[in-house]
């Protein structure tokens with residue numbers, strides 16, 4: 208997905224909460240993620256929400272970190288986030304994190320940061336995924352911690368099969384048509400998300416399955432949940448200094464849908 212496509216997506220989307228398929232409430236989202244990484248993170252570091260979209264999760268995270276910066280490639284997303292999800296300790300900025308100069312400038316300004324990233328990697332091609340990982344390593348520096356939630360190949364199969372049943376899922380079908388979501392790119396089949404980070408020198412300290420709560424209802428009237436993966440990691444630089452640190456086993460997070 209290009210900058211232009213994301214900008215068009217956010218410009219066309221109604222501003223109300225829940226308009227995007229993934230725009231679930233923070234209680235179902237960031238609040239369930241924080242316990243998966245809080246104890247390992249330095250709580251005094253700023254937090255960067257990479258690909259913050261409309262800022263709904265960013266604003267919630269600002270209650271838990273001293274300074275939060277929401278970054279997004281789309282000007283329209285940043286403007287929407289600033290308007291709809293402000294907080295005294297949050298700043299939103301337009302930034303393309305595929306650009307390593309941008310990552311380096313942010314690190315010079317902010318120092319090491321923790322990074323929260325939800326649903327950004329899967330829409331990039333393979334080369335850009337590696338570029339983004341290198342930017343994340345720069346942002347983390349020696350002491351930051353990454354939490355990422357990502358769609359996987361499993362998510363793609365799940366969505367494809369759901370749509371093939373003819374289920375009335377207009378948001379899901381719309382995204383599938385617009386982004387190739389559910390049929391095209393996904394970073395990982397089982398275990399591949401972890402491998403992607405490890406190959407780039409990250410120390411993965413935890414990973415597992417987790418539900419992505421959507422804002423679309425299934426035929427039974429319950430909100431659709433998608434099977435996705437999460438990962439908690441440190442940068443290569445830190446990994447070198449902490450070789451003895453315990454590595455986590457693959458876990459299943461609370462709320463994982465039965466099919467995950």
Ligand SMILES: C[S@@+](CC[C@H](N)C(=O)[O-])C[C@H]1O[C@@H](n2cnc3c(N)ncnc32)[C@H](O)[C@@H]1O
Pocket residue numbers: 213214229230257258259260261262263264278279280281284302303304305324325326327
């Ligand atoms: C699926 S949305 C997720 C939004 C938000 N993380 C959430 O969970 O609500 C992915 C976001 O990543 C942003 N994005 C895509 N490529 C990016 C890049 N190279 N740098 C920064 N943001 C990017 C998009 O504009 C979009 O807002």
